[in-house]
Amino acid sequence: MTQYDNIENAIRKGVWFLYDHQYPNGEFCCYICPDDEMKMCVTHSNVFPTSLIANSIFDxxxxxxxxxxxDKAAAFLQYQAMRGGTWNNFTILNPLFPICPPDVDNTACAAIVLQKLGKDFEDNKTLILANRNDEGxxxxxxTWRTRYNPIKTYWLLSLRALKHPIDTCMFWRKTEATRYDIDAVxxxxxxxxxxxxxxxxxxxxYMLDIIExxxxxxxxxxxxxxxxxxxxxxxxxKAGCAELEPAAQTxxxxxxxxxxxxxxxxxxxLDTALGIISLINCGDNSTTLDKAVAHLVAHxxxxxxxxxxxxxxxGPKKLQTYGSEEMTTGFCLEALALYRFRLLEIAKKNNPSN
Known part of the structure; x- marks a missing residue:
């Protein structure tokens, strides 16, 4: 069996796992536990895993x-959409949904998937652009802040907290989040x-400074x-931000x-899969990459x-860790899909007549 065949076989086995383990509503499993290895965990209904997995297998x-x-993932994300084309970290049926505000990360990632698939969702770009600090x-x-925001939808989303004022107050006290968080990812x-x-x-x-x-x-x-x-x-x-070249090399x-x-x-x-994806995205062609792919397939x-x-x-204290076999598998499939495309490109260069 050739290297390409091994990659293709691993991809199809991984796809079948996801196909067999996707919930009927289109959601993917998420566990929560107190450690990275996730040995003792319980299920936790979250929107984010479905967005991540769908993006990873798009190619x-x-x-x-x-x-x-x-298609099932898109239907799930459309159903979970909130006012203004925003998304919450928690699904509608999760007890934490009413007290957790929608966030920009879930919103951007869900929107990316639906946009790629050509699915309908409420335009949210003006709302996102209005949710910036003085540095841009x-x-x-x-969520509500002591600063002017001209977007009506922003205030309507913020007023949602008044339905559960005590629980919302406790959310900001008990979690490591603040209303003014600026996060790199x-x-x-x-x-x-x-x-x-x-x-x-x-x-x-901001990104260049972090890596430098x-x-x-x-x-x-x-x-x-x-x-x-x-x-x-x-x-x-990889998407075309050439200005990130110094960060990519580092x-x-x-x-x-x-x-x-x-x-x-x-x-x-998981690190191996994410490392492979990042190396390919940054244009690496080393033998270390090839060996890491072989390791991924073997495991x-x-x-x-x-x-x-x-x-x-x-949060930084890592009191709660989120993950699942489905999420890891999504990233592994993305790594193999990128490497598979790389093999096809090499084959085309070596055999231009085919």
Whole structure:
């Protein structure tokens, strides 16, 4: 069996796992627990995993089951949409939904998926652009602040908190969030959604500064793993933000330095997948990349899934860790899909007549 066949076989097994494990409503499983390895966990109904997985498998639509997965995921996201084309971290049926405000990260990522699929959703770009600080960076939350905002929808979303005033107050006291949070991945995802323009240009400087100063482990309340920062930053570079070139080169170097003797990257199979994606996005062609892909394929479970690991957190203290086999598998499939495309491009160069 050729390398291409091994990749294709792993992709199809992973797709079948997701196809078999997607809930009837289109949602994907999310667990919550207190550690990265997620050994003791419980299910937690969240919107974000479905957005992440759908985006990761978008380029595998040549497989019929992927299109079914995406259609169900899109229907789920459309159903979960809130006023103004915004999304909450928690699903409508989650007890935390009424007290948690919608956030820019979930909104951008859900909108990206629906936009790619050509599905309808309420235009939210004006609302997002009105949710910035004086430096032009995007706030994480759509919530009340002591500053003027001209958008009526913003105030209507903020007034939602008055339905549960005590619980909402406790939300801000008990979580590590604040109304004025500015988070790196949130801003990177807005840039990915809106594209580079005069309104999003400040995000570029912000991202470049984080990588230049080595702050990727502490630049976002919810993403505490540098590999997730590399992933979300690098996809902006691949999308055409050439100004991120200095950061892309540094990201490559830092990922390659984490390579282990067994050819894994970082501390987990999730890190390996995110590392592969980031390296490809940043234009890496090293043998370390090839070996990491082989490691990824070799560690696929018989079910077609890859081991669950914490993807994002409930704050810097990591009191809550969110992840699942489905989320890890989505990232692993994205890594293999990118590498598969790379193999096809190499084959075309070597055989231009085909």
């Amino acid at each position: 595998l639509r040549y497989i019929p089951e992927v299109n079914e997965i995406l 960076l995007f706030y994480t939350w759509f 949130v801003n990177a995802n807005v840039l990915f959604y809106l594209g580079l323009n005069k309104n999003t240009a400040p995000v570029l400087k 100063k080595g702050k990727e482990s502490d630049c976002d309340l919810w993403y505490r793993n540098p590999f997730t920062i590399y992933y979300f930053f690098s996809r902006n570079y 990201i490559k170097e830092r990922i390659l330095l984490t390579a282990k003797a067994d050819h894994s990257l970082g501390e987990s199979i 696929q479970n018989r079910s077609g899934a890859w081991q669950r690991w914490g993807v994002y957190y409930g």
